[in-house]
Amino acid sequence: MKATVLKVTKGSDIRGKQMSIFMKKTKTWRDYLNFSQSTDISQVGERAKERLVFLGINLETVNHVRQASQILLPYKDEIVNQFYDRLLAVDHLKKMINEYSTVERLQQTLGKYLEQFLCAEIDQEYIMTRIMVGKTHSRIHLTAEHFISAHHFLIQFMTSILMEKLHQKPDQMIQMVLAIQKLAAFDQQLIVEVYMEETVKTFLFGVSDMLNQTTQLDTTKKLILSMDRQKEESYSVSAATEEMSSSIQEVADNSVKVAEGTEQAVQSADQSKVVIDGALDDISQVGQVYRQVIEQVNQLGHEIKQTQAVVKIIREIADQTNLLALNAGIEAARAGEQGRGFAVVASEVRKLAEHTKEQITQITSNMDSLRKVSTDVIQQIKHTGELVERTVTEAQHTRDVITQIISRMKEISQATSHIAAMTEEQAAVVTEIADRNTVIYDHSSQTQEVAKDTAKIIYDLSMKMDQYRLSFFDINVKLSSIDMIRVAKTDHLLWKWKIYNMLLGIQTIDPEQISSHEACRLGKWYYGDLPPFVKENSAYKELEEPHKDVHRFAKIAAEEYAKGNIHGTEQALQQLEQASNKVIHLLSKLESVLSSK
Template identity: 30%
Template sequence: MFGKYKRLQNYEYFSQSQISDIETNERFKEKLDFLALTKIRRDSVRSLHKLYNENKEYILDMFYKRLLEIPELNYIITTYSSVERLKVSLDRHFVSLFEDELSIEYVFKRRKIAYTHAQIGVLPNWMISAYTLINQLFIPLIIKSFSKNERTMMDILLTYDSLVTIDIQIIVETYIEIQGGSVVNGLGEIIKYNTQLEQIKELVQFQEVQQQEVILASVAMQELDASIEEIAASVGDVAMQTQQALNQLNHDISSLKHVSTILQNTDDGQQKIQTDVKHLVDRVNSVSKLMSFIQDIAEQTNLLALNASIEAARAGEAGKGFAVVAEEVRNLADNTKHSVQSINDDIEKLLQITSEIDQQIKQSANDLHSSVREASQVTKTLFELNNALQIQGERFDEIVTAAKIQAQSSSSISERNKNIAESAERSKAITFEVGLAIYQLSKMIDGYRTKTISKNFILSQEDIIEVAITDHLLWRWKIYNLILGFEKMTTDDIGSPKTSRLGEWYYGKGKELLGAEKAFQDLEELHEQVYIIAKKAVEAYHAEDKELAEKFMEEITDVSNIVINKLKQLQQILIDQKLQYH
């Protein structure tokens, strides 16, 4: 009949094309192929732009009217934006849906929508509901507009639905990536923090050292306790002996005072003897002068007698009697002279002896006087010292009492030190238990992380690198805890760098995306080096060479830090590549 159209029969959307002929990145291409979204079908949707523009106000008004009826969405809209601003954003999104090329830029526009809404607390279920609401508003318009040509309507409608589905997939995947990144980074940060708790080793070692020191201190305190008791007894004996010595010293000082008095008196007598000897010397000198005078007289008499004899001889016979007298006088003068000479010799000897006695007495007097002065000073000093010692002697009783109190305190300290030693042993055990608990906690968190991200999340490449970094830290942490005694491991458990998660990424997707980067090229040798050193550390541990194992652990840490630095560089390269699409 005229005016009637034949209804569509046996319509098959996929009979026209099984895959997409649109060239784009691998992940986006998978979606386009799955939905058979070709260039022709993409172009067919462009005709909807006009339909949208004709009904834009209706669609936008009804869409936000419905959203504002939901309290949760109403709060988010009024808190973080406004309906008018959001209408502009949604309008741009519709234009993009109808006009934009299906490229990586198209994908990142949708990802940006997901990131923006996730930041303000819009959950993915509301995003899906929002797209459903848009379909409820727009699909009836499509059907009404193309109802006269069912094939065209079905092509356009299914292509439109495919585009909306792709949008929803991209947004939901982005939400999953955000959540996955949150889990990866959140749990990763916790694990990183745990793996940085290297103070556990120091604490365990400190507790071991402290325990040994407490034991040594306890032994030393017991020895000190015994020593203090011995000292207290010795101090008592010393106090008694000191008192006896002080009493004797008092007696000796009294005797010394008496001796000093005698010496002083002797010194005074010596001074008098010195004076008397001086007088004697003076008298001997006087007699010596007198003898000289007598000798002079005798010589003069002898001379006169000689002259008289000469004159008597001249007188002849008349002078014989006078000559006899003169001869006698001369003989007497000679005898006197000889006698005086003999006396004078004796006086000279006496004078010499007296002089020597005088010198000796002077020296003796000086020495005695000096000794008396020194004896007086010694007596004074000893007297003062005695007074001081007497005071100290009085304090010895106080020292004895204090020593006894100290001995009691020392015994109390020894008992408490014993308790401290027991506490140190318990503290060491607790420290070991805490370290083990921290390690077990990190293993539980890693188990949850691994299980969660392997089954429930789509991860971005930068998050995959973050997972690899965390895996690497945990692997290093495992060896660290082996040395502490919290883990069991053999060299076979070390595995191969190629079979690790980092190795699988490195020789797979990582090489495809970043193989030309220098940081990527440097990574292979460094990663292998970590495994080589790790095996040496495990071998040293099983050889009970803990010091060597810790040395290798330090080397692992140094090389591992370089590996992590290289991975972070690659991670930043991926992030920078995405920034151009924001």
């Protein structure tokens, strides 16, 4: 601090003045420390009165401050300037000033503060301004340590000026200095207390918000159930893949057998083709022989016709010979004895002609039979030839078909071999899938265990956070109705959170430990002394029933879980969640109403 700050050092010797102070003092120090059990300042609340009584502040103190203001107010600007010169010399305070405001604005604010302080009108407005200062300090993170140090600068400035100006009036000087110190202590207590409360609330509601967010981490149960289903599916898939692998392996084995059988069939077909080709060649030769036979039979028929023509001529000759012999006999008979020898010859010739005729008739008959048989044979041979020709044609077609069949069988053999190879590969792939699915099953089990461990860690952490949150209430922090609502939200979200973790097997809850809706923090506030505008609000009136349900279903859930009735516990949790959501909704509405007041 600069030497110019304390003007008491100018124009005289301080030591001499201090000595003169003690020489002129007519009272002992005990005379200035009379404390009463009450105060005559009445324009403040009971809590503020308690502080005033503790510090010994009354109307007499106020009057002394006002008397001091006559001396101090002329130095207001200098005090303000000296104050900020001192603060700006500290780097982190200078940084904070530049971050949140300006020196000029803060100088104006401090000037108004000094005016109000020295005016000493201690009423609700006075207290509210100190409360706002404390809240501002909490918001900008100006610690109580720095505030108290800075505030003491102001006290030092004011007491130094008073000591300089009133050194010849020690009683008046002591009265004013003590009054300034008492009121400054009152301000410090108010501001620091509000700062501490606001800071504590910041931590309290910060922890509450984290807890509120933590209670939303209710996916662990879904994850665990999902892992259960995944494990079941993995097991089913493993069983199916094992069965499919066995089936595919069986198909592969059969495919190999089919491929081998097809290969043998192809070889047999090739051999059969050779035999069939030989048979077809023989059939073709038979066809050629039949064609030759047909030609020869046709030639035979032609010869028979020729022979019949010759026989016919011979018959005609025999008939002529017989006729000539007959005529010769007739002529020989006419000749008598001379013709007897000729008659004999004629008779022999006629006999020969008759015999020839008989033979010719027999030959003709035989030739007719032969011709008939030949005709039948020709017809049969022609029919057989047609059959042979047709057989040759069909045999040639059969050769082509057999060639195509063998070609197709070779393709089938190749395809079957390929199928067998692919089936074996598929069997290997399915086996690998089964192995991987087993790994997935193991990983699912591990993931499920990790999820349970994580859920327990999160729950344990949330309980430690709640213990830390509850420790703030031991500090005797004054909570407004809005603050109580925020705290109540967390309280009821935690109940749902505890029941949820009970279902996971992480937490055990004794049903008897669940308090009634009247005994919990929200219940005490709800049924406590509240302003009429709060109790008349519709959200306030609607809050009672769902609040009762939260406690009722929480207890039912704990009781059902103790019985081992998981389904009943889950149903109670669902009803608890519905009631809790309604409570949170109504509390939020009520919070909005209170915030607007």
